[in-house]
Amino acid sequence: MDVSAHAYEHCELCPRRCGANRAAGGTGVCGMTSELRVARSALHFWEEPPISGEAGSGAVFFSGCPLRCVYCQNHEISSEGFGHAVSERRLARMMLELEAQGALNVNLVTPLHFAPHVASAIGLAREAGLTVPVVCNTSGYELPEMVEAMSGLVDVWLTDFKYADGSLAASLSAAPDYPQVAADALEAMVRRLRAAGGRAEKADGSLARGIVVRHLVLPGHADDSLAVLDRVWGIAGNDVDLSVMNQYTPNDLCRRQGGELARGVTDDEYERVLDHADDLGFERLWWQQGGTVSESFVPAFDASGVDGPEL
Numbered sequence: 001m002d003v004s005a006h007a008y009e010h011c012e013l014c015p016r017r018c019g020a021n022r023a024a025g026g027t028g029v030c031g032m033t034s035e036l037r038v039a040r041s042a043l044h045f046w047e048e049p050p051i052s053g054e055a056g057s058g059a060v061f062f063s064g065c066p067l068r069c070v071y072c073q074n075h076e077i078s079s080e081g082f083g084h085a086v087s088e089r090r091l092a093r094m095m096l097e098l099e100a101q102g103a104l105n106v107n108l109v110t111p112l113h114f115a116p117h118v119a120s121a122i123g124l125a126r127e128a129g130l131t132v133p134v135v136c137n138t139s140g141y142e143l144p145e146m147v148e149a150m151s152g153l154v155d156v157w158l159t160d161f162k163y164a165d166g167s168l169a170a171s172l173s174a175a176p177d178y179p180q181v182a183a184d185a186l187e188a189m190v191r192r193l194r195a196a197g198g199r200a201e202k203a204d205g206s207l208a209r210g211i212v213v214r215h216l217v218l219p220g221h222a223d224d225s226l227a228v229l230d231r232v233w234g235i236a237g238n239d240v241d242l243s244v245m246n247q248y249t250p251n252d253l254c255r256r257q258g259g260e261l262a263r264g265v266t267d268d269e270y271e272r273v274l275d276h277a278d279d280l281g282f283e284r285l286w287w288q289q290g291g292t293v294s295e296s297f298v299p300a301f302d303a304s305g306v307d308g309p310e311l
Contacts, residue, residue, distance in 0.1 A: 001145035003115045008034035013115050014066040015143055015181045030113040032064035037083035039063050039076070041094045041305035043101055048214075048243050048286045050207040051135060051158060057107040058098025058132070060091070061301065065110050067139050068174040069162075071218070071254050071261055073298045078110070084303050088117050089310035092124035097305065099132050104206045105156065107135040112146055122153045124311055133208055141173075141181055144188035151192040157211045161186065164227035172218075183231060186213065190236045199239065211240040212286075215273075216248055220260030222269040226276045233280045241284040244277055246270040 007013055008023040020026040022034040043056035051057050061074070063083030076082045086094075095106045106125075111118045122134055133155035140160040147157075161182050163169040169178035189211050193199065199210040213232050217225050225244075232242065246265045254261040277285050 001143070001149040003119045003146075003149050005034070005116050007116050013113055013143075013146065015141055015175075015177060016066050028064075028066075028113065030064040030066045031079060031081055032113060034116075035085050036088065036091065036114050036117040037063035037081070038086050038091065038094070038306050039083040039301045039303060040299055041098065042299070043098070043103055044107060044299065047107065047158070048212055048241065050201070050205060050210070050241065051105065051107065051156070051212065053104050053204060053206045055102045055104050055204075057105055057135065058095070058101070058103030059107040059109055059137075059299075060094060060098070060111070061109045061299070062111045062114055064113055065139070066113055067141055067178075070172050071248065071251055073249060073251060074301070075251065076301045082301055084306045086306060087310055088121045089124060090308065091117065091121035092128065092130075093309060093311040094305060095121070095125040095130055095134075096128060096311070097308070099130060103132060104202075104204070105133040105135045106130070107137055107158070109137040110139065111136065112138060112142060112150065115146060115150065119150065119153055128311055133206075135207075140185060141175060141178055142185040143181075144184045147185050147188035147192065151189075151196075155209050156207045157189045157193075158214065159186065159189065159211065160214045160216070161228050161232055162216065163224060164231055165224050168221065168224055179231070183235060186211075186232065186235050186240075190239050193239060199241075207241075211236070212243055213240045214243045214245060216245045217265050217270055217273050218248055218261070219263050219265050219269065222272050225273045229273070229277055229280060229282075233282070238281070238283045241286065242277055242282045243286040244270075244273055244288075246288050 016029040020028040044059035065078035170176035
């Protein structure tokens with residue numbers, strides 16, 4: 001897959017394949033032109049233990065997103081476009097700054113609609129001495145060709161698997177093809193991980209190479225969560241770490257609309273999904289304690305760490 005700057009001229013970087021000429025200022029389904037935009041670059045302590053550890057993950061949050069999840073907590077950057085324009089060389093410098101702050105890794109959050117910039121910046125940062133793993137933190141809505149193209153640069157995939165039901169994916173994220181797309185992408189991740197020698201940890205227990213699959217349990221949709229786990233197990237088994245999250249928090253839109261998404265996940269719903277993960281046999285299973293329904297997991301999108309010198 002082409003991840004050179006030419007890809008922006010007729011954009012097919014994500015499964016939407018919208019064809020926008022982002023290089024000429026056109027806006028893709030992701031909401032972005034070819035101008036690289038970043039909303040925050042800072043240590044982040046709320047990822048899974050093998051990602052954040054105690055030292056923190058070096059999270060870089062990109063503006064824009066190919067999905068349109070009605071319950072999105074990061075709407076300021078995903079759909080409202082907040083972020084500052086930066087160069088590839090500035091992005092590379094951010095990565096080195098995060099490593100200097102003690103980050104266990106560089107954690108690129110929803111980056112691949114900017115894949116040409118991101119691929120170049122990773123290369124620049126590596127040439128300049130970056131040694132920590134690179135994490136691609138994705139919604140799971142990725143083309144397998146993109147996974148293949150980026151696998152030589154990405155060490156850890158931190159990927160969502162949101163839905164097993166296409167109608168649910170259509171109503172909540174405007175992506176009826178999400179289940180199959182996410183499955184194909186995960187298959188590509190697992191294939192590349194196995195070819196690289198499988199999961200690997202550093203001495204401190206953080207991931208040097210691997211896949212963490214995240215699933216956010218949604219209120220009223222535990223049945224779909226069970227089906228998601230079935231699908232992940234069938235594709236990957238214990239080649240992946242599984243993270244089952246109960247941190248769903250209704251945003252203003254969901255509160256106004258009412259219905260199931262206006263409330264949090266019940267203990268019974270969450271425990272049912274965790275029990276199913278145990279029954280399937282996931283050996284590395286991450287879960288959250290009760291009472292995590294909170295907006296505290298959403299960092300302040302204030303351009304922290306974004307502006308500064310280039311490499």
